[in-house]
Amino acid sequence: MTYPRTQGSTTDWTRMDDAAFRAAVREFFARHYPENLRYASARLRLDEVRDWYATLSEHGWIAPSWPQEYGGMGLDPGKHVIFVEEQEAHGVARVPDHGIIMVGPLLIQEGTDEQRARYLPRILSGEEIWCQGYSEPGAGSDLANVRTAAVRDGDDYIVNGQKTWSTLAQDGTHMFMLVRTDQDAKKQEGISFLLVDMTTPGITVRPMKTLAGHEEFCEVFFDDVRVPAANIVGEVNRGWSIAKALLTFERLFLGSPKLAQSALSRLGTLAVLTGQNDDPVFRERFAGLEMDVADLNALYRHFSGIVKAGGKLGPDISLQKIYGTETFSRIADAIVEIAGTGAMIGGRAPLGDDGFDVLAAFYNARPATIYGGTNEIQRNIVATAVLDLPRR
The missing domain is CATH 1.20.140.10 (Butyryl-CoA Dehydrogenase, subunit A, domain 3)
Structure with a gap:
């Protein structure tokens, strides 16, 4: 499959008043969103929404809050809220959006030039799909208890441990995860934010069937997985503050x-x-x-x-x-x-x-x-x- 590289929206949405913007978003969804996917009763898999992802990407609408210089719509927080409200009102299913709403904004703010150049275009095009590696057995809501270890070995980290409740990890090409890089630090310290290619040897993904019969969540196991040290985002041992910042805005929409x-x-x-x-x-x-x-x-x-x-x-x-x-x-x-x-x-x-x-x-x-x-x-x-x- 060929993945188009979007250049982002060329419309200056900041000049449009909120009522006009809401009408434009509503019209876009009515015109382009597949009728048969409205108000899905369960989280849709990548193959079910891949074409919709491509449609958003081709129109420059896949990343509402990203600056236009990075391929996004450049929406301010207020218009981003309106965008999400209209998505919900029209029954638009979520695309695999961890890369859009979490990894992308993080790299724009905290990443290196090399990380932005490597990952952002592939997130926009849908070429790379991200899943989350936060929760672990014994470290669910209390994420500061994470035990998955990343030990420095030359230019790499060696990762061992387990993540759980990773949404649709079986569709992900990459994972952003919290790892413990200092075993002796206090639990909120010594945690780093790491980007991992899911095709790396030593990674096993095991889907879990829910009560409803859906395989929405997964366990992911890491056995001596070698990850480049360049995949750390921000400072080593300072990943906890990054994780908290990502969760705050999410709770508004949850x-x-x-x-x-x-x-x-x-x-x-x-x-x-x-x-x-x-x-x-x-x-x-x-x-x-x-x-x-x-x-x-x-x-x-x-x-x-x-x-x-x-x-x-x-x-x-x-x-x-x-x-x-x-x-x-x-x-x-x-x-x-x-x-x-x-x-x-x-x-x-x-x-x-x-x-x-x-x-x-x-x-x-x-x-x-x-x-x-x-x-x-x-x-x-x-x-x-x-x-x-x-x-x-």
């Missing part, structure tokens, strides 16, 4: 109202199909969930407003992730509860003209409270960094 809004709409449809909509007890419960979603929207507007104004998100962004994922989970539980025997059927239950996938939201809600840092860890962040409560 707590997006999209999932809860979509699930609430599905709950309303199911209530009509099952006759529950005539039950005053259910209607009271539904009204409560509607108010929860309204509160979630208000919270999201608060934090997205900070971003749109050019401000930086603080530790209180954890509130968005907690409330967003838990509201989604409550609605997903309600769908299962009122579906009756339909909740026992995988795929589409015989409800309505086209059937109804009762379990889709339920399956998606299970990992939502875990990825991006478990909600228990988010509560600890709020307690110590926002409320200034004492640590035990």
Whole structure:
């Protein structure tokens, strides 16, 4: 396959007001996004969205927040939020975007000229797809406990260890990962940020099947994997601060109202199909969930407003992730509860003209409270960094 090298968008989006920009993004998705991929019930694999990735790349729309000089759209944070909101509203599936939203911005800010020249064009074209190597057994949300070791050997590092919950690593050509380069340092120190070619000898990828039957996550094993020392990003033993910065902005979108809004709409449809909509007890419960979603929207507007104004998100962004994922989970539980025997059927239950996938939201809600840092860890962040409560 030939991969075109995009030169980025030539439109100066900064001169366009927000309403006009929103309309342009909405029209682009309506014109170019495949109708059959809208509102996918599960994370799509690379082969399913490769053509869409190519379409975004060819139009210079694949990297909304990257500066235009590096092939991006050059959107400011406010317009980037609008871009994501319109993606969600149109039901646009995520492409394999770890390279776009994490590796690229990191290299632009912290990478060397050689790293930028080597990796950025291939991310834009889709020639190289990135996966994340953060979590490990015993180091999930508490990433400072990472034990995967990288030991210097001449011009290389020798990497040994294991990563887990790496999303779609079986489709990745490269991984960005946290490794321990100083075994004697305090746990938040001695961690480095390393880029690894997944075709390097000694790497084994093992997909894990979820409750829903999807192989969305993987375990990745490293056995004497030799990685060039030039693949360290930033300073050696200073990777922890980089990892934290990458996760902060992610939590805004992990707590997006999209999932809860979509699930609430599905709950309303199911209530009509099952006759529950005539039950005053259910209607009271539904009204409560509607108010929860309204509160979630208000919270999201608060934090997205900070971003749109050019401000930086603080530790209180954890509130968005907690409330967003838990509201989604409550609605997903309600769908299962009122579906009756339909909740026992995988795929589409015989409800309505086209059937109804009762379990889709339920399956998606299970990992939502875990990825991006478990909600228990988010509560600890709020307690110590926002409320200034004492640590035990």
